[in-house]
Amino acid sequence: MVKFPLLFGALVAAIAPGMALADWPERPVSIIVPAGAGGGTDSTARMLAERLQARFGVPFNVVNQGQGGGVVGITSIKEAEADGYTIGVIYNFGHYKPMGQADFNVDDFTPIAQYNFDPAGFHVSADNDWGSITEALDAIKAAPADYSISCGGGCGGSWPIALATLLNAWDVDMTQVRMIAGQGAAGALQDMVAGGFDVVPSSVPEAGPLIDAGRVKGLAVFGAERLAAFPDIPTLKEETGLDNALGAWRGVVAPAGLDADIAAQLEAAMQEIVADDSWREQMTGRGFGIEWKPAADFEAFMRGEEDSVREIVGILGL
Incomplete structure (x- = not known):
């Protein structure tokens, strides 16, 4: 007497090497x-x-x-x-x-x-005396506690970590740097224009409307190339020689x-x-x-x- 379960098992064993029992994806x-x-x-x-x-x-x-x-x-x-x-x-x-x-x-x-x-951007208000990012970095290095830096959101986010990495590479005393958490880059940029911060790191497009309005200036973009939409903002490497894409x-x-x-x-x-x-x-x-x-x-x-x-x-x- 033929045992159907055994017969089915033998059939599966025979065809299994030549076909997959299921192909991905079969559902959402x-x-x-x-x-x-x-x-x-x-x-x-x-x-x-x-x-x-x-x-x-x-x-x-x-x-x-x-x-x-x-x-x-x-x-x-x-x-x-x-x-x-x-x-x-x-x-x-x-x-x-x-x-x-x-x-x-x-x-x-x-x-x-x-x-x-x-890439992150290094932004200051349009009336800031710093004309380049090297001037800004040297000033912060000389007196790190004198300047306030907005984290935008939390200070562990991508923009503040990018800036902190740059400051550390510039031998700034990070224990003295004042980095302040907030509610986002947009609000921080507005606060900076009103005199609340010295530096705001963010993406350049986030600062774009204020840059176009002449209220914010970007001193550097932390990428390998200048951004097509903001060709006047130099790269970090151009200004400092540091080859950091952050x-x-x-x-x-x-x-x-x-x-x-x-x-x-x-x-x-x-x-x-x-x-x-x-x-x-x-x-x-x-x-x-x-x-x-x-x-x-x-x-x-x-x-x-x-x-x-x-x-x-x-x-x-x-």
Whole structure:
């Protein structure tokens, strides 16, 4: 008498080597965004979601989890099932652990690719006597306690960490520097114009309206090249000789342990997206910088960021 379970098992064993029992993706994929709706991280994630959906033929749904300054969202990516159905956008995160805000590291994620970098800008009010960033750095070095620097938001964020890294490289006594937390770069820039701060680090586009109005001047952009929209603002390297690209970045990750084949499919899709002219025009049209790093390079970059940011957080006593 034939045993049907045994017969079925033999049939599966016979065909399994020649076919996969399931192909990814078979259902919608969630893209966790550790930020609220409407901001830069959300906007870039939605641009990616649209193109990933077209590429793979299933919905890629953006899920905003900006609570706790992004801690909730990044933790959700870390703790999700590593099955390819939850991925996420990640950004500068090295400060969370040393500041006691969360416990995650590069090893908690499968890096897919970096797609964005927005260099920090060094901004002062238009009536400030400093004519260059070297003048500003020398003045702050000579009397660090005499100047107030806005962090914009929290002092562990991308813009203040970029500036603190620069000040530390300029041998400024970081124990004397006055960095003040606030409610965001836009408000800090307005406060600076009113005489409340001496320096505000932020992206250049954030300061753009006040620069165009002649109320703020940008002394340097912390990137490899001048920005096309602000060609009169020199790069940090031009002014100081320091070859430091510092600012905010974004990339795509999955939980640690993602299947290598799925990771490779996502990386290939990201490479196509970042090379697509329409996507690039959409990004630059909205003021976002483009930076491509494939998975291996992105992982190395994140590890370097993790180490350098934790070092500067320790120096700042945060």
